[in-house]
Amino acid sequence: MNAPAPKPWIMAIAPYVPGRATTDDGRKAAKLSSNENPLGTSPKAREAFMAHAGDLERYPDAGATIVREAIAEKFGLDPARIIYGNGSDEVLHLAAGAFAGPDDEVIYVRYGFAVYEIATRRVGATPVIAPDKDYATDVDAILAAVTDRTRIVFVANPNNPTGTFAPRSEIARLHAGLPGHVLLVLDQAYAEYIDAADDDGGMELAKTATNVLVTRTFSKIHGLAAERIGWGYAHPDIVTAMHRIRLPFSITIAGQHAAVAALGDQAFVDHTREHNKRWRAWFAGEIAKLGNAGLRAIPSEANFVLVVFEGALTAETAYKGLMDAGFIVRWLPGQGLAQGLRITIGTEEETRGVAAALRALATA
Numbered sequence: 001m002n003a004p005a006p007k008p009w010i011m012a013i014a015p016y017v018p019g020r021a022t023t024d025d026g027r028k029a030a031k032l033s034s035n036e037n038p039l040g041t042s043p044k045a046r047e048a049f050m051a052h053a054g055d056l057e058r059y060p061d062a063g064a065t066i067v068r069e070a071i072a073e074k075f076g077l078d079p080a081r082i083i084y085g086n087g088s089d090e091v092l093h094l095a096a097g098a099f100a101g102p103d104d105e106v107i108y109v110r111y112g113f114a115v116y117e118i119a120t121r122r123v124g125a126t127p128v129i130a131p132d133k134d135y136a137t138d139v140d141a142i143l144a145a146v147t148d149r150t151r152i153v154f155v156a157n158p159n160n161p162t163g164t165f166a167p168r169s170e171i172a173r174l175h176a177g178l179p180g181h182v183l184l185v186l187d188q189a190y191a192e193y194i195d196a197a198d199d200d201g202g203m204e205l206a207k208t209a210t211n212v213l214v215t216r217t218f219s220k221i222h223g224l225a226a227e228r229i230g231w232g233y234a235h236p237d238i239v240t241a242m243h244r245i246r247l248p249f250s251i252t253i254a255g256q257h258a259a260v261a262a263l264g265d266q267a268f269v270d271h272t273r274e275h276n277k278r279w280r281a282w283f284a285g286e287i288a289k290l291g292n293a294g295l296r297a298i299p300s301e302a303n304f305v306l307v308v309f310e311g312a313l314t315a316e317t318a319y320k321g322l323m324d325a326g327f328i329v330r331w332l333p334g335q336g337l338a339q340g341l342r343i344t345i346g347t348e349e350e351t352r353g354v355a356a357a358l359r360a361l362a363t364a
C-alpha cells in the first residue's frame with residue numbers, strides 16, 4: 001500500500017489507558033483511579049502558580065534552574081546532575097531513548113508500571129518480563145533475566161500497580177548483581193509516602209554509582225499532577241546523554257514556581273503522608289474482613305492498595321459495582337491484572353465509602 005508505514009515496534013504498543021474521571025453513564029464520581037492527592041495541592045504551591053499564571057508570552061527557563069536549585073537544596077544534591085521533564089514519564093522515556101534501541105533488552109517486573117513497556121517499545125527495544133513473587137518485585141528473577149543485551153532495568157519502588165516495596169537491602173542486592181553496562185532506573189514516584197527510616201537507598205546509589213537513575217515526581221504527594229513536573233538524579237554522563245533528547249521547554253513557568261513552593265511546604269507533605277498511612281491501614285483492615293469472600297489486599301507502601309479477588313466476586317464485577325456506587329477505581333486487564341483492582345486512598349469519606357460499597361458487593 002502506498003502510505004506512510006509506522007515502525008512495526010510502534011504498532012506493537014498497546015495505547016496507555018489513563019484513569020477515568022466519569023462513570024459509564026457520564027456521572028461524576030469519586031476518582032480513585034489515578035493515585036492523585038485527595039487533599040489537593042499545597043496552598044503555597046497554588047499561590048505560586050497563580051502568581052505566574054499570567055506569564056504566557058515568554059518561553060520558560062529551559063534549564064528549570066529554580067526547580068533544580070530547590071531540589072538540590074532540599075535533598076543535598078548537585079543541581080548539575082538533575083534531569084527533569086514533563087512529568088517523570090518524560091524522564092523515563094529519556095532513559096529509554098538514550099540507553100536502549102533495536103536489538104537491546106529492557107527488563108521490568110510482570111506487574112510493572114505501564115509506561116515502561118511503552119518507553120521500551122517506542123525505541124524498538126525488546127521488553128523482558130521478570131516474574132513477580134506474589135505481586136512483589138523479585139530481585140532474583142530480575143537478575144536471572146539479565147543477558148549481555150540488557151540495557152535498562154526499570155523498578156518502581158513502591159511499585160505501581162501493586163504498591164509493594166523492596167527494602168534497601170534488596171535494592172542494594174539488585175544493584176550489586178547488575179553488570180555495570182546496565183542502567184538501573186529506580187522510579188520513586190511514591191517515595192514520599194515511605195517513612196524516612198525505611199528509605200530504599202536509591203538516592204545514595206544515584207549519588208555514587210555510574211549506572212543508577214532515580215526518578216521522582218511532583219504529581220503524587222505534592223498534588224501537582226496537572227502541571228507535569230518530574231525529575232531524576234544520576235551520574236553526569238547519564239544526565240548529559242538524556243539532555244540531548246529532552247524537549248527543550250518541558251516545564252511551564254507557573255509549574256516551575258509551583259514546584260519550588262511545594263518543596264518548601266513540608267507540612268503539607270507530612271500531613272498527606274500521615275493521612276495516607278492512617279486510611280491505607282484502615283482500608284486494608286476492612287479488606288481483611290472480606291477474606292472469606294476471597295478479597296485480599298496486597299501489602300502497600302504507596303497511596304493506593306491493590307485488592308485481588310480470589311473468590312466468587314470477580315474484579316470485573318466489583319469494578320462495575322463500584323462504578324454504579326459512584327467510585328471509579330482502576331481495573332487493569334490490559335496489564336494482565338484482570339483479577340485485581342487498584343484503589344487510590346482518598347479522603348476519609350471516599351475511603352469509608354468505597355470500603356462500604358465493596359463490602360456490600362462481597363456479601364451480597
Ligand SMILES: *Cc1c(COP(=O)(O)O)cnc(C)c1O
Nearest residue numbers: 087088089156160189217219230
Ligand atoms: C504516577 C507515576 C509516575 C509518573 O508520573 P508523572 O506524572 O509523569 O510524573 C511514574 N512512575 C510511577 C510508578 C507512577 O505511578
